[in-house]
Amino acid sequence: MIMKFWIYQDGAQKGPFTVFELFEKNLTPQTPVWCEGMDKWRHAGEVPALGPLLDGNRDFYLSESGMGEVKAEDTNLSAQTACETPAAEPVAAESEAPGVNPAPQAAAQPAAAVRPAKSRPDEPCPPTYIGWSVFLTVCCCSPISIAALVCSIFVPSYYNKGKLDKSRRASEIAAWLIMIAIALGMLPVMLMSAIF
Amino acid sequence: MATVAATVAAVAFIAFVYYTRDPASAAAPKCMFRLLTGWDCPGCGAQRALHAILHGRVAEAWGYNPFLFFAVPAGVFFIVVEGLRTRYPRLHRAVINEFTICAVLAAVLAWWIFRNL
Structure with missing residues (x-):
């Protein structure tokens, strides 16, 4: 890369x-x-x-x-x-x-004017994981992926206000919610494939 | 490259599982939301729909969960755009922002309510 x-x-x-x-x-x-x-x-x-x-x-x-x-x-x-x-x-x-x-x-x-690099860093927006959330709404555990979607709204929202820390935090929470949703939703599928 | 290989492997595995097993059987995993509340969640019917699609019965799949036909392409598109956000920052900004995420959220909630009416 x-x-x-x-x-x-x-x-x-x-x-x-x-x-x-x-x-x-x-x-x-x-x-x-x-x-x-x-x-x-x-x-x-x-x-x-x-x-x-x-x-x-x-x-x-x-x-x-x-x-x-x-x-x-x-x-x-x-x-x-x-x-x-x-x-x-x-x-x-x-x-x-x-x-x-x-x-x-x-x-x-x-x-x-004083601290441009800090107040509005030209760093890419943290990931929102919205694609994963959309997937998971139809795969499994919709309530959790809805929560992940709500979280991901804050990622670009904070980013555009220059609050990069909060944007990153929202991104992390969304990632955790998605992992929880995958664990709760995909494990039964794996079990199913093994059992029946 | 490893990501692509892992994705292909996972998709192939899931396709194999849902091709060979019938999700309508009693042993298939059930939606927790539906068991607890009796209502359908936005994804209910996805397993049967996937099974039907893999056997070429697209119309039957649409009957189980039409939302799937929009959500899966949209999900793939969002993941790809987000994955390439350093290379195509303008596309990323245009596709993934507060308004589009709110719209997606609204669409999911609307579908959730609509299917339970």
Whole structure:
């Protein structure tokens, strides 16, 4: 799978880009970057998979995985290593979030202008699992899949308001409800196939 | 690739089970909602309908549960769109949003009430 990156540059979020497209974007180690699998926006310098990019080493991506592919593991690695760093470090990185001016007058600016990457991340909407819910309404356990459908309404709703945490939470609850519905509904089918 | 293989295997297994077994028999799994309340749920009839379809009796399947003919294609479509949401974000936004999910929910509830009238 080809990883797509979003960047924050010149006061706006841009993306998705392949790693080769990023070569034309003049990234610095301080440019905020995000791709799927990363827990939050990070400076390009903190993402190991982008090291050769910052060095201008285009051949690395050609030789390593062909076709401009950056493996998901490389970016996951970055998320893990970031977790192992002392707590103070991520906090510091957060306070240096894109466009944040450490000077006091920054607080007077509109929140959206100050912290765009936090208030409206250009991250894809979390899954709603609506397809599964629709399936399960006709397969088994309709009441639970109705509850999952209600939950999934909140996923794009919160996402469009920029409340990514709540959107993710709704997505997780929907996923759990669907798994419960599958367990309650599919197990009898499996038993049936074994017994009669 | 593994996902596709697993899906094909699961569909083939379920098709085999419902082709060879008759869901109308006493041992077949029963809908919990129907046992508890006596009303049909939106999916009641799906097992018999699947059995009928696998034996080529589409009209009979429609009689058991016509909702199935809309819900299954819609479910597949939603799963595919959601699975490709990073590649086709505009399609995803157009297809899966508050309004479409509310519409789906309303359709399921309407069908649930309608079939029990």
